[in-house]
Amino acid sequence: MGKYILKRLLLLIPVVIGITFFIYLIMSVAPGDPARLILGENATAEEIAAKRLELGLDDPLIVRYINYMAGVLHGDLGFSWYSGYDVMQEFLSRLPNTVTLGLLSNLITICIGIPLGILAAQHQYGPIDYTTLVIAMLFSSMPAFWFGLMAQIYLSINLKWFPATGAGDLYHFILPAITLSTGGLAGQVRLTRTSILEVNKLDYVRTARSKGCSENQIVMHHVLRNALLPVITSIGGHFATILGGAIVTESVFAIPGVASLMINAVKVRDVPVVMGVIVFISVFVGVVNLLVDLCYAAVDPRVKLTA
Amino acid sequence: MSKKDRKKSLSNRSQLGMIAFRFSKNKLAMLGLIVIAVLMIVCISAPLFIDYTLVYKQSMAVRLKGPGTEGHILGTDQFGRDLLARIIYGGRISLLAGLAVVGMALVVGVILGGCAGYFGGKVDNVIMRICDVFMAVPRMLLSMAVVAALGQGTFNMLIALTVAAFPGFARTVRASIMTLRNQEYVEAAKCCGTSSSRIIFKHVVPNGLGPVIVSATLQLGGTILAIASLGFLGIGVSSPTPEWGTILSENRTNIRYYPYLGFVPGFFIAISVMCLNFVGDGLRDALDPRTKN
Numbered sequence: 001m002g003k004y005i006l007k008r009l010l011l012l013i014p015v016v017i018g019i020t021f022f023i024y025l026i027m028s029v030a031p032g033d034p035a036r037l038i039l040g041e042n043a044t045a046e047e048i049a050a051k052r053l054e055l056g057l058d059d060p061l062i063v064r065y066i067n068y069m070a071g072v073l074h075g076d077l078g079f080s081w082y083s084g085y086d087v088m089q090e091f092l093s094r095l096p097n098t099v100t101l102g103l104l105s106n107l108i109t110i111c112i113g114i115p116l117g118i119l120a121a122q123h124q125y126g127p128i129d130y131t132t133l134v135i136a137m138l139f140s141s142m143p144a145f146w147f148g149l150m151a152q153i154y155l156s157i158n159l160k161w162f163p164a165t166g167a168g169d170l171y172h173f174i175l176p177a178i179t180l181s182t183g184g185l186a187g188q189v190r191l192t193r194t195s196i197l198e199v200n201k202l203d204y205v206r207t208a209r210s211k212g213c214s215e216n217q218i219v220m221h222h223v224l225r226n227a228l229l230p231v232i233t234s235i236g237g238h239f240a241t242i243l244g245g246a247i248v249t250e251s252v253f254a255i256p257g258v259a260s261l262m263i264n265a266v267k268v269r270d271v272p273v274v275m276g277v278i279v280f281i282s283v284f285v286g287v288v289n290l291l292v293d294l295c296y297a298a299v300d301p302r303v304k305l306t307a
Numbered sequence: 308m309s310k311k312d313r314k315k316s317l318s319n320r321s322q323l324g325m326i327a328f329r330f331s332k333n334k335l336a337m338l339g340l341i342v343i344a345v346l347m348i349v350c351i352s353a354p355l356f357i358d359y360t361l362v363y364k365q366s367m368a369v370r371l372k373g374p375g376t377e378g379h380i381l382g383t384d385q386f387g388r389d390l391l392a393r394i395i396y397g398g399r400i401s402l403l404a405g406l407a408v409v410g411m412a413l414v415v416g417v418i419l420g421g422c423a424g425y426f427g428g429k430v431d432n433v434i435m436r437i438c439d440v441f442m443a444v445p446r447m448l449l450s451m452a453v454v455a456a457l458g459q460g461t462f463n464m465l466i467a468l469t470v471a472a473f474p475g476f477a478r479t480v481r482a483s484i485m486t487l488r489n490q491e492y493v494e495a496a497k498c499c500g501t502s503s504s505r506i507i508f509k510h511v512v513p514n515g516l517g518p519v520i521v522s523a524t525l526q527l528g529g530t531i532l533a534i535a536s537l538g539f540l541g542i543g544v545s546s547p548t549p550e551w552g553t554i555l556s557e558n559r560t561n562i563r564y565y566p567y568l569g570f571v572p573g574f575f576i577a578i579s580v581m582c583l584n585f586v587g588d589g590l591r592d593a594l595d596p597r598t599k600n
Contacts, residue, residue: 018440019449027456134335141581143532145539146555146573153563186584244445248536262448266455266542274455282443 004305005290012286019282020072020275021065027271028061037269038081055081072279078272080265087276091258097167098257101249102242104170104177106235109184114231116185117192118219124197132189140186144245148179148252165254176253180245184238191234195227202226229300236292240285329593336589339582346579350398361392362549374567381571384554385561390568394575397549402579404465404544405531409523411469416476417519423477424484425507435481438474446471447533454542464543468533472526479522483515490514517594521587528583535576551576 035051036043043051052058056067071078077087113136120132139147155175156164162175199205200223208222243259250260258277265273297303320328330336353359366387374382374390381390423434441449453467487493488511496506531551537543538552546557554572562569 014436015440015443018437019443022440023452023456026453030457032458137581137584138577141528141532141584142577143535143539143552143555143573143580145536145552146569146576149555149559149562149569150573153566153569157563240445244447247447247451248540251540259448262451263540263542266451267459269455269458271455274452277448278444278452281445281448285443285445 001305005294008286008290008293012283015286016279016282017069020069020279023275023278024065024068025061027269027274028064032269033057034081034269034271068275077276077279080273081270082268083270087272090261091276091280094256094258094261097255098243098246098250098259100167100170100173101176101180101246101255101257102239104173105180105242106239108177108181109188109238110235112181113185113188114192114228117189118196118224120189121193121196121200122215122219129193133186133193136186136189139182140184142182143248144179144183145248145252147182148176148249151175151179152252167255167257172253172255176249176255179252180242180249183245184241187238188231188234192227192231195230196223199223199227229296232296232299233292236289239288243281243285326593330589333589333592335585336593339585339589342582343579343586346398346575346582347402350395350402353395353399357392357395359392359396361389362396363547364388371561371565371568373565374571382565382567384558384568390554390571393549393554394551394571397551397554397572398575398579400461400544400548400550401531401534401552401576404461404534404550405527408465408468408472408530408534409527411465412472412476412526413519413523415469415473417480419473420477420480421484424481424488427485431481434477438477441470441474446529447536450533450537451542454537459542459545461544461548464534464537468530468537471533472530475522475526476519479518480515483518484511487511487515521591521594524583524587524590528580528587531576531583532580 033048033052035048035055035057039047039051056064059067068078075088077091079086080090116132116136120129123129152164152175156162163172166172196219205218205222208218213222246257247259247262249255250257251263258280261273262277264270265277293305297305364387366383368387369376369379369383370385370387372379372383372387374380376382379389379391381394383389384393419434419438423431444452449471450464450467453470454463457463457466493506493510496510501509534543534550535552535555538550539556541556544550544553546553551572555569558565558568558572
């Protein structure tokens with residue numbers, strides 16, 4: 001077990017190196033001098049040269065990359081080129097908001113998606129089945145920012161049920177979490193439905209049925225236990241999607257999270273911040289996937305963890 | 308038609324005919340296909356019935372007029388620009404950009420996935436590890452990072468979305484080629500002395516195309532959504548160029564008092580994405596009837 005975890009964590013290293021190097025590379029070959037972008041059009045040549053020296057832009061690409069990665073290994077993600085803040089510290093102060101949002105929205109997807117999936121599977125090809133699938137699909141097809149804006153206007157501003165923006169207590173996160181969960185809803189419903197239908201065909205379920213078990217007992221005791229296994233795996237992938245969607249949601253609801261840090265950084269090409277988000281999120285997603293796989297093995301003894 | 312007749316007519320159909328027949332039986336998929344086709348035709352033939360100058364023509368006299376105003380079926384925005392014209396010309400950008408991204412990602416994905424699946428071994432290992440790297444970061448974040456690196460602009464956004472989309476295709480293509488490579492009919496073709504290129508293009512590709520088409524259709528919906536999201540965040544297609552997400556973004560401050568400004572572009576995004584998803588699902592069921600049971 002320990003060996004497996006270690007091996008999986010070690011496998012993260014090439015992935016992180018690969019993705020950071022790729023972003024670093026294209027950032028370096030892209031046209032435009034970062035020093036000029038920071039200082040503006042009116043900067044003198046001397047000022048630009050000084051800035052380039054300060055940012056280490058005159059070093060060869062590989063040297064800069066190795067310096068950057070050496071910093072990362074020491075927990076130093078550098079300073080924002082524009083605002084001057086320490087990227088690592090800014091992240092850590094913003095992380096709780098993004099994690100709260102992500103967990104809450106994952107919880108909502110699971111709490112709504114799984115029961116709906118069960119409902120659809122039990123009424124396969126009936127009106128309930130189709131209605132559930134179409135509604136779930138409708139929610140998934142809506143752009144999150146649109147749903148968020150509409151919810152904000154009608155539920156927060158007009159009806160005053162929820163706070164419209166910001167990140168205070170948990171109450172602030174309800175509407176953003178609902179917004180963020182819409183995207184994954186259809187996937188969750190369909191996965192649960194398919195998975196239940198597949199298990200439903202197995203012999204032991206037929207045995208349970210012929211024993212005279214009630215339909216509820218069959219679903220709750222026999223089918224669900226096995227049918228939910230693939231659903232657990234999907235949660236990991238879903239978490240990654242949620243982090244991507246969090247950018248938009250955090251922007252709509254003005255939540256100071258990690259993802260929204262990215263938007264401004266992208267607009268002004270703030271390399272340390274963009275790199276920091278990428279490093280951070282790729283490690284984060286990798287660890288979440290590892291945890292999900294461990295859960296999977298814990299729930300299903302047939303699954304052997306072999307790296 | 309009696310059951311027997313139908314069975315007979317089914318058995319006479321070609322493979323493609325069978326797929327079309329199964330697809331046409333799927334009401335949701337057909338609805339999706341029709342809506343998407345109509346949307347595309349309207350957007351492409353837009354210059355025939357809506358003057359392009361209306362997209363940018365500002366008029367303070369008619370600003371923020373609701374839907375149904377004379378001459379402005381969907382109303383006007385804060386600068387008095389006709390919303391219908393902006394939506395339709397915006398649709399050209401949203402849909403065409405979506406198609407362009409999926410097309411480019413498909414080309415890269417098919418080449419890489421094809422090589423990985425066909426050659427196997429080291430080539431496969433290298434290509435798949437590269438794909439793993441790109442799949443480690445959520446698509447939206449990766450595209451944003453690439454936009455950050457290349458600078459803003461429509462073309463750079465297309466490149467960014469392609470970078471984020473191709474590994475999915477590469478994986479799909481590789482998986483389907485891997486399963487086909489060892490099929491008996493491929494072996495049989497080899498025994499007959501068929502050339503490699505003929506095996507690939509005549510036997511493997513047509514059979515492996517199914518999952519790729521399905522995932523391309525589904526990806527198209529996701530890509531349109533991603534383009535709109537980037538437009539909304541102000542790092543995709545930039546205003547005043549009309550694009551559905553950008554239109555929503557530029558009207559953001561007025562949506563509270565003029566809800567149609569938010570509703571209309573959102574509706575078009577949601578409808579096209581949903582219809583593409585229906586078509587994708589329908590294609591999946593039609594191409595592989597075993598999945599639907």
